[in-house]
Amino acid sequence: MPKLNMVQAINLALREEMQRDKNVVILGEDVGRDGGVFRVTEGLLEEFGAERVIDTPLAESVIAGSAIGMALYGLKPIAEIQFMGFIYPAIDQIFSHAARVRSRSRGRFTCPIVVRAPYGAGIKAPELHSESTEALFCHMPGVKVVVPSSPYNAKGLLISSIRDPDPVIFLESTRLYRLIKEEVPEGEYAIPLGKARVVQEGKDITVISWGSMLHRSLQAVGGFDAEVIDLMTLNPFDEETIFKSVKKTGRVMIVHEASKTGGFGAEISATIAEDEILYLKAPIIRVTGYDVVMPLPKLEDYYIPTVERIRKGIEEAMKY
Amino acid sequence: MPVRVIETIDIKRLDILDEKGNVDESLMPALSDIEIKGMYELLTLSRTFDHHALSLQREGRMGTYASIFGQEASQIGSALALEKSDWIFPSFREMGVYITMGYPLHMLFQYWGGDERGVKCPEGLNIFPVCVPVGTQTPHAAGAAMAAKYKGDKIAVACYFGDGGTSEGDFHESMNMAGVFKLPVVFICQNNQWAISVPRERQTASKTIAQKAAAYGFEGVQVDGNDIFAVYKATKEAVDKARRGDGPTFIECFTYRMSDHTTADDAARYRTKEEVDAWKAKDPILRLRLFMEKNGLWSEQYQKEVEEKAKTVVDEAIRTAEAIEHPEPKDMFTYTYEKLTPRQIKEMRDF
Ligand SMILES: Cc1ncc(C[n+]2csc(CCOP(=O)(O)OP(=O)(O)O)c2C)c(N)n1
Numbered sequence A: 001m002p003k004l005n006m007v008q009a010i011n012l013a014l015r016e017e018m019q020r021d022k023n024v025v026i027l028g029e030d031v032g033r034d035g036g037v038f039r040v041t042e043g044l045l046e047e048f049g050a051e052r053v054i055d056t057p058l059a060e061s062v063i064a065g066s067a068i069g070m071a072l073y074g075l076k077p078i079a080e081i082q083f084m085g086f087i088y089p090a091i092d093q094i095f096s097h098a099a100r101v102r103s104r105s106r107g108r109f110t111c112p113i114v115v116r117a118p119y120g121a122g123i124k125a126p127e128l129h130s131e132s133t134e135a136l137f138c139h140m141p142g143v144k145v146v147v148p149s150s151p152y153n154a155k156g157l158l159i160s161s162i163r164d165p166d167p168v169i170f171l172e173s174t175r176l177y178r179l180i181k182e183e184v185p186e187g188e189y190a191i192p193l194g195k196a197r198v199v200q201e202g203k204d205i206t207v208i209s210w211g212s213m214l215h216r217s218l219q220a221v222g223g224f225d226a227e228v229i230d231l232m233t234l235n236p237f238d239e240e241t242i243f244k245s246v247k248k249t250g251r252v253m254i255v256h257e258a259s260k261t262g263g264f265g266a267e268i269s270a271t272i273a274e275d276e277i278l279y280l281k282a283p284i285i286r287v288t289g290y291d292v293v294m295p296l297p298k299l300e301d302y303y304i305p306t307v308e309r310i311r312k313g314i315e316e317a318m319k320y
Numbered sequence B: 001m002p003v004r005v006i007e008t009i010d011i012k013r014l015d016i017l018d019e020k021g022n023v024d025e026s027l028m029p030a031l032s033d034i035e036i037k038g039m040y041e042l043l044t045l046s047r048t049f050d051h052h053a054l055s056l057q058r059e060g061r062m063g064t065y066a067s068i069f070g071q072e073a074s075q076i077g078s079a080l081a082l083e084k085s086d087w088i089f090p091s092f093r094e095m096g097v098y099i100t101m102g103y104p105l106h107m108l109f110q111y112w113g114g115d116e117r118g119v120k121c122p123e124g125l126n127i128f129p130v131c132v133p134v135g136t137q138t139p140h141a142a143g144a145a146m147a148a149k150y151k152g153d154k155i156a157v158a159c160y161f162g163d164g165g166t167s168e169g170d171f172h173e174s175m176n177m178a179g180v181f182k183l184p185v186v187f188i189c190q191n192n193q194w195a196i197s198v199p200r201e202r203q204t205a206s207k208t209i210a211q212k213a214a215a216y217g218f219e220g221v222q223v224d225g226n227d228i229f230a231v232y233k234a235t236k237e238a239v240d241k242a243r244r245g246d247g248p249t250f251i252e253c254f255t256y257r258m259s260d261h262t263t264a265d266d267a268a269r270y271r272t273k274e275e276v277d278a279w280k281a282k283d284p285i286l287r288l289r290l291f292m293e294k295n296g297l298w299s300e301q302y303q304k305e306v307e308e309k310a311k312t313v314v315d316e317a318i319r320t321a322e323a324i325e326h327p328e329p330k331d332m333f334t335y336t337y338e339k340l341t342p343r344q345i346k347e348m349r350d351f
C-alpha cells in the first residue's frame, strides 16, 4: 500500500471521486494550472479538463456562491478557499444560503457542496494565513464541519464529505500537510461523518482534540493513562464516544489551536457538563490558543498550544 | 423607434517614456533634473531593497515576501504624486510606495521578518498596514475619503491593489460608493498581468481594467506602468482633481510581475520564460536611464554612486532590523483591545 502524506491523500480522494462521478467538479483560485498553492489539486486539470477543474477569478464570494448554484443544479462542487483566513468574503454565501437552502425550500433544493480550506498555524506564513476559526462554522446550523488529522482519515472523510447531501466545511491543517505519511489505500473507503475515533485507550483522562492539535496531544500524554479522542467531525459531533470515555475516566481535557473564548472546546465542555457532570472527578480543562489576534511568525510558536502546556493541563486534571 | 446609442466610453492610454528612453515632449510632466534624478534614485533603492529581501528570504533570515521587481515605476511614480498628508491604503506588494513616502526601511524588513511592530506607521505618515486579504482595503479608502470630505480636508486618498483584486466584490462596492459620493480617492491598480497563476484575461473579460470605472460613473485611464513619467502624470492629475473636489479616478498601471508571486511560489509552473523575457526589454529603470543618458543626466560614475548609496542604505536597514530585540510574547496580547480583558490577564501569566 502506498505511503502518502495528507496532500497526496486528499488529492487521491478528489481524483477517485471525480473518476467515479462526473458531477464532481472543483473550483477555486489557482486550483487548475498551478495545482493549488499547496498542490492538493495537482494533476487534476490535466486529467479532468478545465470544465471540471475551474480556475476562478479571485473572488471568494462567487466561489462559494457559484458552488451553491452548481449544487442546486445537480453538480457536486468542491470549492477551495486558498486559506481559511480568506473565507470571510464567502461567509455570506455559506451562512445565508448554503446553510439554509434545504430549509428555505422545504427540501425541494439541497446544497451538497464541500468547501475545502487549509487552516491553522505553524508554517510561519503571513497574516491571515494561520487562522483556525472552525467554531464560527460550527455555530451555523445547516453546515457540517470536518477536520481530519491524518492522511488516511483525510481521504475517507473527504469521500464522505463529497457524498454528503449537505454543505461541509473541510479544514486541512497546513502544518500536517506534509508532516506525516501513512498507508492510504487506493479505492473507495468512506469514514462516516459525525463519528469520532479513539486513537488511544486509557483510564485516567479523556483528551479530546482534532486536526494538528491531535498530534501535539498525543506527544503530551506520554506517561499518563490517557484516552485520546480525535473528534474528526466537529459538527455534528460524536457525543456518544465522548460520553462513553468520560464515564470511564472521569476527567476531560480539550485541546484546540483556536482562541479560547467561544472556541469549539466550549461546546464540548458544556455538553459534557450537561450530560455527564456526575461522572466528573475534576474540572474540565481547556488548553487552547490565546484570546488574541493570531500573531505573525516571530510569536507564532508562543501562541500555539505546546506539548508542555498540554502536559500541564493533564497534570492539573490529575490533581483531583 | 430606432435603437439609439445612449452612452459610449473612450478609454485613454497614456505613454510618455518609451523603452528606448525617448519621451513625448508634449505630454512630459514638468520635472526638474533634480526631480528626475530623484526618481531614478528611488527606483534603484526600491529594487535594491527588493533584491536584498529576496536573498534574505532565501537565507532563512526573513519570511515569505512579495517582490515588487518590475513594478517599481508604478509604485514610485504614483507615490511621488502624493503628499505626506495624503492617506494610503496599500495591499501587500507596495514596498516601493512605502519607500517613496519615507517609511523607515528597517521596519519593512522587520515586518517581512514576521514582526508586526514593523507595520506600525510612524507619526507624520498615513500609510495603512500591509493588507493581506485581497481587495479588502478598497472600502477603507472610500470611507477615509468620505471622512476627509466631511471634514473639509484637502487631501487625497490613494488605494493600491492588483488586477486580481478587481474581481473581489469589495472592489466594486468601493468604486460604486466613490462614484456616487464623488469621493477624493484615487484607485491605483497595478495590473501586473498575473494573480498568482491566473492570467489577467481570466480575471475579467473586459478589454481593459480601466474601463471598469466607466460603469461607476467616473474616469478610468490606462497608463504604461513601466513608464514613471506617465504614472506620475496620471496620478498627479488624479490627486489634484480629488483635492479640487472633482471626485475619484481609476488608474490602471499596465505592468508586469517579473518575480514569482511570492517566495512561496514557482511561476515557472504556469508562465513561459519567453513571456518574462519579453518584459525584460520594457524594464522601468533601464528606460529612465536611457532617457537620462540622452539628456546628460547619467554617467557611469553617477550609476556607481547611486548603486553604492542604495546598497549602503539597505545594508544599514537590514543591520538595524536584525539588531532589534525579539518581540516579547506578551506583545501578542497588548493590542487586542485598548485594555486587556480579565481572561487575557489570566492567559498572560503563562509568560
Ligand atoms: C481574499 C483573498 N483571497 C486570496 C488570497 C491569496 N492571494 C494572495 S495574493 C493573490 C493574488 C493577488 O493577485 P493581484 O490582485 O493581481 O495582486 P498581485 O499579487 O499580482 O500583486 C491571492 C489569490 C488573499 N490574500 N486574499
Ligand SMILES: [Mg+2]
Pocket: B162, B163, B164, B190, B191, B192, B193, B194, B195, B196
Ligand atoms: Mg496581479
